[in-house]
Amino acid sequence: MSLPVQFYTLLAMIGMGSLFGATLDTYQRFLKRGTRKRLIVFLNDLLFWLIQGIIIFYVLFLVNYGELRFYLFLALLCGFSAYQALFKQIYLRLLESLIRTVKAIAKMIYRTGYLLVYKPVKGLCILLITIILYIYGLLLSLVKIVWAMVEWVLKTVFMPFVWVLKKIIPESVIEFVARSRKTIAGKLKGSKNIIIKAMNFFRKKR
Incomplete structure (x- = not known):
């Protein structure tokens, strides 16, 4: 060399x-x-x-x-x-200062993202879910009201026919229809309770 x-x-x-x-x-x-x-x-x-x-x-x-x-x-x-x-x-000393600076910047970026992105998106999702559940509850109530009206009309119109059929149809068939009706009513009531609990849960989150 x-x-x-x-x-x-x-x-x-x-x-x-x-x-x-x-x-x-x-x-x-x-x-x-x-x-x-x-x-x-x-x-x-x-x-x-x-x-x-x-x-x-x-x-x-x-x-x-x-x-x-x-x-x-x-x-x-x-x-x-x-x-x-x-x-x-x-x-x-320079290394420790650099580490503290990077940590502070990372913490600031995290807080900024949390406040400007995470919280608004979370609030929007909660609002949308609340609106969807509220609309679902209204539709379910409307269906129940319409069904009650239809049921009343059917009872009023077909009551004579029902009375005649009771004399003709066996008792076991009548009992089966009554049990099915109670089961359907119970499921509708359970759905309403679930909707009410979900709406109360999201209201508390807000």
């Missing part, structure tokens, strides 16, 4: 040593070893060292086509030591 190439390689390795120190502190800050399983920590450490080795070798390849010299390891160590002595505390 020529002297300029050696000089650039030396500076690059010193810079990579300092960068390695910063990335190591960043990695330790986010890893939180005490709260993770040993296998996860081992795999993360292995991946971290592998990535760092690839990055350093790539920079070395760009500078001097990947030629290794003993002094390059010393340059890496010097860069790492310089970071530890001069820049570590400054970098850690």
Whole structure:
């Protein structure tokens, strides 16, 4: 290697040593070893060292086509030591400030989305469901009123025929018809109770 190439390689390795120190502190800050399983920590450490080795070798390849010299390891160590002595505390403070800033921005975005998107959509859905249930209740009541009127007309018109049929039709058939009528009335009453409970539930939510 020529002297300029050696000089650039030396500076690059010193810079990579300092960068390695910063990335190591960043990695330790986010890893939180005490709260993770040993296998996860081992795999993360292995991946971290592998990535760092690839990055350093790539920079070395760009500078001097990947030629290794003993002094390059010393340059890496010097860069790492310089970071530890001069820049570590400054970098850690900047890192914590950046983390707090990102958390604050994320929290603001979440609150904005919650107030401007989630709550209006939720209120609109509740309103639509309430309207649908209310209309359903009105239609059900209207059907019951119409059915009562039809039933009254049928009773009035066909009462003589019914009286005659009772004399002709067996008692078992008459009992079956009466039971079916009670069952249908019970289901209609149950549907009305469900609608009333649902409307009260959504009113409380509002």
